[in-house]
Amino acid sequence: MYWILFIGISLVSWLVQRNPTKKFDTYSHVPLGGHMLGRDIAERMLRDNGIDNVSVREVSGDLTDFFNPADMTVNLSDTVYSHNTVAAAAVAAHECGHAVQHKTGYSMLVLRTKLVPAVTFASKWVSWVLLAGILLVEVFPQLLMLGIALFAITTLFSFVTLPVEIDASRRAIKWLETAGITQGEDTVMAKDALHAAAYTYVAAALGSLATLVYYVFMLLSRRD
Secondary structure (H helix, E strand, O other): OHHHHHHHHHHHHHHHHHHHHHHHHHHOOOEOOOOOOHHHHHHHHHHHOOOOOOEEEEEOOOOOOEEEOOOOEEEEEHHHHOOOEHHHHHHHHHHHHHHHHHHHOOHHHHHHHHHHHHHHHHHHHHHHHHHHHHHOOOOOHHHHHHHHHHHHHHHHHHHHHHHHHHHHHHHHHHHHHHOOOOOOHHHHHHHHHHHHHHHHHHHHHHHHHHHHHHHHHHHHHHHO
16 A cells, blocks of 8 residues: 555656746746846845845756855856746745745744754765665664654655745745736746746655655564
8 A cells, every 4th residue: 555655646746846847947938027137036025125134146057046044145046047037037036035034034944944953964864774774674673763763854844844935935926916026927927837846845745755654664564
């Protein structure tokens, strides 16, 4: 039964994760009304929210955008930073949504930040501990239990990430409309792009949960 669950969710995750790339590629060819580039939109959203201690930077790659609270930067990829498209507007506003969360002390972002040290430690060791636990499950099942506990930390992090990303997109769309950056069909497309991106986090969380369940059933079946 757990094999079916694992394979099913993994297949859905793979299909869902392909969608945002296709959406971004589509909307990155749709010009946005006006002449604002991604960096202009990010800088304006920060100003409109009274944030003056966050800088906007360009980073290489595609879909490599992120907000870094450690050095207070919004990092925008090449196809966002210097482009005037619906996709660029959506992504730039989304990353600034995280900056707004940081300023307002959004509870789920605070929780995710607190989990980072534990997740960093778990991610470093979980693969090795799980491998050793599977090999030694007959003589030392506690090792597999430890591996499962470490993996559970990363699964928890995936689920905590969901509301953080969804809320950042909500803030982004609301501001884009209020500020008049997007209107009508542009807003619909921006929402579509961000919703598609949100689905990848859902798929990742479900995939992580399915893997966790698989390891738990593995442990239980070996102990029976």
